[in-house]
Amino acid sequence: MKLVRITPCLWFNDAAEAAVAQYVRVFPDSRIARTLRYDAAAARQAGRPVGSVLSIEFELDGQPFTALNGGPLFRFNESISFVVHCATQAEIDHYWQALGEGGDPSAQQSGWLKDRFGVSWQVVPSALPGWLADPDPAAASRVMRAMLAMRRLDIVALERAHRGKPG
Template sequence: MEKRIGTQKITPNLWFTMNAEEAINFYMTIFKDGKKGRSSYYGEEGFEIHKIPAGTLMTQEFYLAGQEFLALNGGPYFQFNEAISFVINCDSQEEVDYYWDKLTEGGPAESQMCGWLKDKFGVSWQVVPLELTEMMQTEDKEALSRVTKEVLSSKKLDLNKLRAAYGK
């Protein structure tokens, strides 16, 4: 039996202005194991409130890297910001580069620091080499200080620079 949305205890619900399907299709070109689930559509009820025509996609379930998501075409009332982001744990610099390059295509590119970026839909992502997690848990305070300084001064994280800062 195929796993369906709702079997995961917590499912992120992403509010898009009216481009949820475009966003999902974009993400599916990046995450090769992505797939769509069930869809729902606006009916005539509530039009006087939301002003979205009947038959327009309302919600779309989808999966990226085994993670369930729900996308909502909700109108221009709410915008994404960096207070919520999705962390992509990467095994190599090549993987960091792949996700960074793909997610910044057509968008505002990197947003702040520490491996954070915003995609063209305004969704924030953190593209992080897994090795960094191990470095940040070291008891060597000097190594931790050097790595932290490198992270804070970086937009896209560079594993070779992180290793050099760590002392590897």
């Protein structure tokens, strides 16, 4: 794994191994680079079983991450999310279904979802930032209104809203 300056670290109670396994299945060009396990001294201090997973270094679509089994002290919330930029509706549908499976359906709004591990994701069309920043405020506003009415984003409907065409 190439050393990068910034690597997101995801703190799990004890689900790092299951989460990483799911994520590397969902994203192309993904892999587990290294798994560290609790030795006797660290396990004793952390109250974890000897040999259980301490941390996993992994890549999702080439982006490095670390997952840590640190215990129940911290939980994920929506103040941090990962944005998945998608070129096609098929990609949106794939990531929405795969990441949302077993997650919290009540947390699905405007392209956001929460997976079964509590991690928040935004599954969006690659064109969305440009549509929302359109110099024509009416076009940007139509896209925003359309997006806010959706759970899983629909590229065709958002593009129609951007162009001012009825659905």
